[in-house]
Amino acid sequence: MSDDARDDAGAPPTPPSTAVEPPAPSSSDRRQEGRRATERRPTTIRRAIREELAGEPTEDEYAETHPQEHRATPVIELDHVYLGFDRPILEDVSLDARKGETICLVGESGTGKSTTLKLILRLLVPDRGRVCIHGEDITDLTFEEALEARQHMGMVFQSAALFDSMSVFENVAYPLREHTDMDDDEIEQRVREKLAFVDLDPDQVMGQLPSQLSGGMRKRVGIARGMANNPEIMLYDEPTSGLDPLSTGTITRLIMKLQRELDVTSVVVSHDIRSVFRMATRVAVLNERRIAFFGTPEEMAATDDKYLRDFLGGS
Numbered sequence: 001m002s003d004d005a006r007d008d009a010g011a012p013p014t015p016p017s018t019a020v021e022p023p024a025p026s027s028s029d030r031r032q033e034g035r036r037a038t039e040r041r042p043t044t045i046r047r048a049i050r051e052e053l054a055g056e057p058t059e060d061e062y063a064e065t066h067p068q069e070h071r072a073t074p075v076i077e078l079d080h081v082y083l084g085f086d087r088p089i090l091e092d093v094s095l096d097a098r099k100g101e102t103i104c105l106v107g108e109s110g111t112g113k114s115t116t117l118k119l120i121l122r123l124l125v126p127d128r129g130r131v132c133i134h135g136e137d138i139t140d141l142t143f144e145e146a147l148e149a150r151q152h153m154g155m156v157f158q159s160a161a162l163f164d165s166m167s168v169f170e171n172v173a174y175p176l177r178e179h180t181d182m183d184d185d186e187i188e189q190r191v192r193e194k195l196a197f198v199d200l201d202p203d204q205v206m207g208q209l210p211s212q213l214s215g216g217m218r219k220r221v222g223i224a225r226g227m228a229n230n231p232e233i234m235l236y237d238e239p240t241s242g243l244d245p246l247s248t249g250t251i252t253r254l255i256m257k258l259q260r261e262l263d264v265t266s267v268v269v270s271h272d273i274r275s276v277f278r279m280a281t282r283v284a285v286l287n288e289r290r291i292a293f294f295g296t297p298e299e300m301a302a303t304d305d306k307y308l309r310d311f312l313g314g315s
Helices: 003-010 027-053 059-065 067-071 113-120 143-150 168-179 184-197 215-227 245-262 273-279 297-301 306-313
Strands: 076-084 088-097 102-107 128-133 153-156 233-237 265-269 282-287 290-295
Touching (some): 102 113, 168 184, 215 245, 245 265, 282 297, 282 306
Parallel strands (some): 102 282
Antiparallel strands (some): 076 128, 282 290
């Protein structure tokens, strides 16, 4: 037997390891760690939003590139508006949108965001206060005058609200046939123009039915239809709802494109905070029937207000 073998045979057994496994975390420890993670989350979200905002024009930069429009009479103004049905919906709500701005309305469900769009469209009349378009109070307009005022507005609905039995061409052409004297050639040229603007190939999609399109394509057709009359104002009710991240990004960029290339004034109702912070010139937060915040995305991301911190943390 070799010396090495004898040494191994005579060596005392190796003692068992004395290392102690750390105890499993108790339920109270897990709850405490969960609370710490929750406390960190709003800061993380605000940091991500700030990073996403990098490179986007600030309110001051927008004012420099649109000096006259920035100080002009608001295109849309809600002045101390009150509205209620069986219960109060809006109380002392005031906000404005200048030419080329994109105002985003956010808040919990049932806080009156879509109702605000209906007030701007003059589908509803406030109990008190004023709703003005280009400085004109629209609350006392006749039915015919209200129809005329709506010709300057485009509406994009949450579900796109396309006519299922009509082709894409007929959907986009519908407001032109209803409200203009354009001939068929002019209508076709306008439809092609608007479909191309929303990054759809007119030759490919004009003959298709809405059921043959993806959700994102239907939303883009809805935007094209809303733009058909070359409106000065575009209103959107949850334009990115139910879309995948890539389609959401496409719709967000289209809204920004309308602002930057055509100087359209937009009001967007949305629950998608990341999209809101990309497209918004200013953000209005509705809470408890009132405007809890109205300012730039940067101001909202930096706020120390507890409700807004909780709102961002839950988004």
